[in-house]
Amino acid sequence: xxxxxxxxxxxxxxxxxxxxxxxxxxVTSVLEKRDTVVxxxxxxxxxxxxxxxxxxxxxxxxxxxxxxxxxxxxxxALLSNGVQAAYLNSSQSSAxxxxxxxxxxxxxxxxxxxxxEKLLSAGFFSFLKSxxxxxxxxxxxxxxxxxxxxxxxxxxxxxxxxxxFPDVPVIALTATADRLTQRDILTQLYLQDPKVFISxxxxxxxxxxxKPGQKRMEAILDFLEERPFQPGIIYCLSRKATETMARKLxxxxxxxxxxxxxxxxxxxxxxxxxxxxDNVMIMCATIAFGxxxxxxxxxxxxxxxxxxNLESYYQEIGRGGRDGAPAEALLFHSLGDVMTLRDFITQGxxxxxxxxxxxxxxxxxxxxxxxxxxxxxxxMHYFGEEYQKDCGNCDICDNPPTSFNGTELAQKILSxxxxxxxxxxSAQVVDILRGxxxxxxxxxxxxxxxxxxxxxxxxxxxxxxxxxQLINKGLLDIAYxxxxxxxxxxxxxxxxxxxxxxELVKFQPIDPKEEKEKRT
Ligand code: ADP
Ligand code: ZN
Numbered sequence: 209x210x211x212x213x214x215x216x217x218x219x220x221x222x223x224x225x226x227x228x229x230x231x232x233x234x235v236t237s238v239l240e241k242r243d244t245v246v247x248x249x250x251x252x253x254x255x256x257x258x259x260x261x262x263x264x265x266x267x268x269x270x271x272x273x274x275x276x277x278x279x280x281x282x283x284x285a286l287l288s289n290g291v292q293a294a295y296l297n298s299s300q301s302s303a304x305x306x307x308x309x310x311x312x313x314x315x316x317x318x319x320x321x322x323x324x325e326k327l328l329s330a331g332f333f334s335f336l337k338s339x340x341x342x343x344x345x346x347x348x349x350x351x352x353x354x355x356x357x358x359x360x361x362x363x364x365x366x367x368x369x370x371x372x373f374p375d376v377p378v379i380a381l382t383a384t385a386d387r388l389t390q391r392d393i394l395t396q397l398y399l400q401d402p403k404v405f406i407s408x409x410x411x412x413x414x415x416x417x418x419k420p421g422q423k424r425m426e427a428i429l430d431f432l433e434e435r436p437f438q439p440g441i442i443y444c445l446s447r448k449a450t451e452t453m454a455r456k457l458x459x460x461x462x463x464x465x466x467x468x469x470x471x472x473x474x475x476x477x478x479x480x481x482x483x484x485x486d487n488v489m490i491m492c493a494t495i496a497f498g499x500x501x502x503x504x505x506x507x508x509x510x511x512x513x514x515x516x517n518l519e520s521y522y523q524e525i526g527r528g529g530r531d532g533a534p535a536e537a538l539l540f541h542s543l544g545d546v547m548t549l550r551d552f553i554t555q556g557x558x559x560x561x562x563x564x565x566x567x568x569x570x571x572x573x574x575x576x577x578x579x580x581x582x583x584x585x586x587x588m589h590y591f592g593e594e595y596q597k598d599c600g601n602c603d604i605c606d607n608p609p610t611s612f613n614g615t616e617l618a619q620k621i622l623s624x625x626x627x628x629x630x631x632x633x634s635a636q637v638v639d640i641l642r643g644x645x646x647x648x649x650x651x652x653x654x655x656x657x658x659x660x661x662x663x664x665x666x667x668x669x670x671x672x673x674x675x676x677q678l679i680n681k682g683l684l685d686i687a688y689x690x691x692x693x694x695x696x697x698x699x700x701x702x703x704x705x706x707x708x709x710x711e712l713v714k715f716q717p718i719d720p721k722e723e724k725e726k727r728t
Contacts, residue, residue, distance in 0.1 A: 209264055211236055217263045218256065221289045228253050230407050235261050238343060238379055243370075243402040245349070245393055246381040249409045250526035251504075254381045255282070258345035263291065263318055267342035271321045274348050274360055275499050277473070279321045285502075286319060295321035312339055324362040333372055341376050344369050346397065349380035353392035355565070358384075363396075370398040383526070384519055409522070409591045413529045414537050416583040416602040418576075420669055421542025424512060425456065431510070431538060432462060432490070438507035439483070442492045443524055445513040445548070453492040453512065464490035467497040498524065504531040510538045514545040516552070517569035518576055518590050541577035543634060543676070546570065547692050578676050580609045580713040614712025615703065617666070617674055618683065622704045624659040625684065625694045628652075633692035638671040670715040677712050 214235050218224050227235065231253055237244045238261040248254050262269030273279055279295040286293035294308045294317055311317050312335075326332065352363040370378060380393050380402075394402060419427055428442070444450045447468040457464035465479050465488045482488040484503050491497060495515075509528040515521040521539070529535025553566045572590060579586045584599035598605050624637050632640075639646060640654050643661025654660060663671060675694070678684040683703060685695040702708035 209239060211239070213264045214239065214260050217260050221263060221291055222256065222260075223289075224256075227256070230405060231256055231260075234379075234405050237403045237405070238377055239264060241375075241377045243377055243397075243399040244379040245390075245399065245402050245404040246379065246407075247390065247405065248381070248383060248407040249411060250383045250523055251411075251530035252383070252407055254347075254383070257381065258343060258379050259286070259291070259319065262343050262345070265342040267340035268312065268315075268317050269319050269343040269345060270327075270336065270341055271319060271345040271347060272324055272327055272366065273321055274324055274351055274363075276323050277476075278499060278501075279323070281502070283319075283321055291319060292317045293319040293321070296326050297321075297323040298325055309335060315340070324360065324366070328362055328365050333368070336373075341373065344373070344376055344378045346378065346380040348382060349393045349397070350382040350384035350389045352396045353389040355388040355392065367396060367398045370400070374400075383523060409593060410584065410588055410595070411526060411529065412584075412599065412601060413532055414525055414535050414601075416525075416537050416587070416599075418539045418541055418579075418583070418603060420672065421514075421540045421545060422669060422672075424540045427540070428510060428512075429460065431508075432457070435508065437489065439486060439489050439503070439505055440491075440508035440510065441498065441506060441524075441527060442490065442510045442512055443495060443497075443515070444492060445494070445545070447494055449512065450492040450494055454490075457490055457492070462490055463488055464492055467491055467493040469494065469496040495520065495524065498527045501527065502530075503527070505533075506530070506535065507533075508536040508538065510540075512540055514539070514541055514549065514573060514577060516549050516566070517573050518587065519569075521573065521576075522587060522591070539577060541574075543672075543686075543692060546574055579604065580677070609713035611711045611713050613709060614674065614677075615707075615710045617663070617712060618678055618703050618710040620659060620662050621671070621675055621678060622684065622696060622700045624657070624662075625696055625700075626704065627657045627659055628654065630695045631690075631693050634672060634675045634686075634694060637675065637694060638668050641666070641671055642668055673715045674712055678710075681710070683710065 211232060215227070218227065230248065234244060234246055234257040238258065246254055246257055258269065258271065276297045276299055279297060283293045283295050294311060296305055296308050312320060346366060348358070351358050351360040352366065353359060378397060378399060380397055380399070382389070382393065394404070442453055444453055447470045450466040450468050454464045454466040465482065467476060467479050479488065480501065483491045484501070506528045509525045511521070511524070515524065525537035528537060549570055550567065553563055553570065558566060576583065576586050576590070582598040582604050583602040585595045588595035620641060621637065624640050628637070628640065636648055639649055640657060640660055641663035643664050645655060649655050649660070675684065679686055683699045685697050687693045687695050703710055
């Protein structure tokens with residue numbers, strides 16, 4: 209029983225000629241009956257890491273997975289590969305459950321998927337004790353960490369697996385890699401001297417791009433026009449937004465549909481199936497869509513809104529380009545979204561410690577969106593990976609920003625903030641700088657300010673970016689609890705009154721079309 213048999217199983221059941229880098233070492237570790245932890249990005253090929261050794265070893269493997277909706281797909285995929293698999297969860301009738309249990313008793317199954325609830329239900333452990341179990345696989349193992357974005361209290365009870373079955377190896381798998389979560393997986397599952405495998409989280413084939421959130425619908429239509437017949441996902445914040453988006457795209461003749469948790473299970477399954485089979489090309493979805501969906505040819509992922517943290521973002525864009533061919537991730541970023549997400553967090557049910565963590569994560573997300581250096585470097589750094597050179601496959605690498613002495617621009621912004629008594633948000637500051645005579649500026653008498661129209665020569669979008677840069681540099685504060693009013697701080701006063709110099713990065717349009725126009 210060794211790696212040779214494992215290679216045969218890989219070929220026989222899954223049709224693959226060789227293991228991907230990392231998989232072979234993981235399979236070997238499990239075959240040696242060692243507790244094993246696998247941190248591998250989405251699409252990296254985690255399933256093979258427990259399915260292959262489970263098939264090589266005599267007995268049955270028990271796979272704990274929190275995603276009931278996916279269990280059926282996984283089991284069906286295994287069955288169609290000739291693997292005797294079944295699942296047990298609360299969605300089944302008791303007759304169905306009994307049938308599966310009988311199959312287990314009869315030694316007819318090689319792989320049993322169970323939900324954590326089912327696993328912890330009364331009598332289930334004694335049922336398991338009557339079987340010849342060769343492996344426990346714990347999928348989505350990050351659910352054990354209270355620090356993570358997907359904490360499931362039942363996961364804490366999974367330590368009983370090791371306590372009750374000390375001789376059965378446990379393999380824990382996740383695509384979430386941050387250090388706190390790693391530590392929790394190792395300690396909470398009571399793993400014995402585990403071998404930990406951390407794959408690189410880099411997905412070099414995904415082109416990373418961020419655009420300002422203004423006029424995003426137009427930007428999306430431009431984007432789609434240049435990519436006809438490519439399957440892709442547009443993530444929206446709200447259920448309603450997914451429906452509106454799908455309708456707008458349909459009106460333009462696109463083959464789009466929507467998916468969110470408000471749909472019935474049946475409808476969700478139906479539309480998901482259509483997408484998997486390329487009968488729907490564009491899926492407008494909330495983040496409920498995509499957990500473990502195995503569609504390899506998703507060519508692009510658009511985030512209409514800023515996600516709440518980089519973990520979620522990376523997981524979501526990871527659904528693109530699983531086949532290794534070039535794919536694109538386009539993120540729209542607006543301060544409005546940041547404020548909405550802040551409100552979610554501060555008005556949500558989290559305690560103050562959790563809130564602070566969520567807010568800090570949101571800050572990191574925003575920093576990524578406003579990064580003026582290689583995006584992949586920023587991302588990999590966040591996930592704790594060293595990434596020395598620039599990636600050459602992101603918008604920043606394509607359009608490296610050049611910095612210039614932006615002291616005068618900064619002073620104009622700061623003085624507009626001062627003259628409006630620190631009561632207005634960035635969009636209004638831009639209106640004042642640009643001298644826009646609208647209801648707001650006229651009603652408030654801002655047109656009489658000295659700074660009114662002092663920055664007519666700079667486009668509004670560009671002003672917005674400079675304001676973000678000042679915020680990022682700590683030269684300006686933003687009061688999220690006052691509708692995003694900009695506030696001066698000690699640093700801003702140095703710029704305003706002591707001639708402190710400010711380096712800004714030149715705003716460059718990142719739309720290739722605009723670029724072309726500029727060049728010709
Ligand atoms: P994860 O669970 O890590 O997101 P999956 O287990 O769903 O990833 O695998 C992602 C894709 O990679 C699947 O389509 C799978 O069939 C494929 N895959 C996994 N291992 C191999 C391999 N050794 N050779 C070729 N394809 C593989
Ligand atoms: Zn880059």
